[in-house]
Amino acid sequence: MMNLEQVKARFPEYARDIKLNLSTVLGGTGAPGLTEAQALGTALACAVAVRSNELAAVVEGIAGDKLDRARRDAARAAAAVMAMNNVYYRFTHFVGDAEYGKLPARLRMNVIGNPGIEKAEFELYSLAVSAINGCEFCIRAHEKVVREAGIGREGVQSAARIAAVITAAAGVLATVSDAEAAVAA
Template identity: 55%
Template sequence: MNLNDIKAQLPDYAKDLRLNLDSVLSESGAPGLNPKQVAIIAIASAIASRHAPLTTAVRSHFDGQLSDAELNAARAAAAIMGMNNIYYRFVHLVGDDEYAKLRAGLRMNVMANPGCEKVDFELASLAVSAIKGCGMCLESHEKTLRKHDVAPVAIQSAARIAAVIHAVAVASEQAQAAA
């Protein structure tokens, strides 16, 4: 299944998603990002959205654009943020500052050497955090990106990719369930 197949399966009520998917996955539709960044963010977002057909289609769409290490970095961003988003959302939502003072005690070694440019990994981590809804992680990754002089428009593009990929996953799952 490729992205055209995914888009064709989307119901008419989700036609905006078809258009948005084409847009955000292009360099012109993702201002501030280069094609490699778009690919890493989109793949990490698809994995985080947990819809296997979409993940396969997105990976196929970007076939040959990423090295094996960069593809693994996208996977690593989805994996590590899957853990961190739950933990840090807990810390935030419990509302007791004592938890924020405790050592997390979770290994996060991949963040030091992700297999791609640090900024690219941060962008993917921000996108996954947007999907998973962790405010603490979003804030942390946004601050890190800004310290690396990443423009707000690039950060917004990463969030837009995450939003569209996730919405396509949800609508695609609904369409498959209805069929």
């Protein structure tokens, strides 16, 4: 398993800013308004959401015992359920017919009501994943719950920044991996 320094060493020069931002958001002070566990759980949910097993492993390595099994499971659950919900609710928003919003979703999403961790923290993970997936309806809903739970704008912004950096880093790593595979072939 690669650690953060090994992963960053794979970044080409054109992605220097992404590499620096990755160090910042995964560092102890890179997410103002969030606890270290909240920031790392958010980063894990984002890495899973962008399908980067490499970044997920790095985040879990950094987290060590700062993220217990319940938080790790909740981060993965947030990525999974938001993959479904963001598509569905983005559709109901984009279709432009309010009647769709009145129909029952008929989608199981029990984990949102019982995530195994504090609801606000799960909502924070869900907010970041919804930002990645571009679902305005879900972003607004999760941001409202997070703010009502006492996480300030700075914490919400940190979650969005983590989502942005993890997404960009995953894209760079995928491109580098594709190039490495092409050279090896």
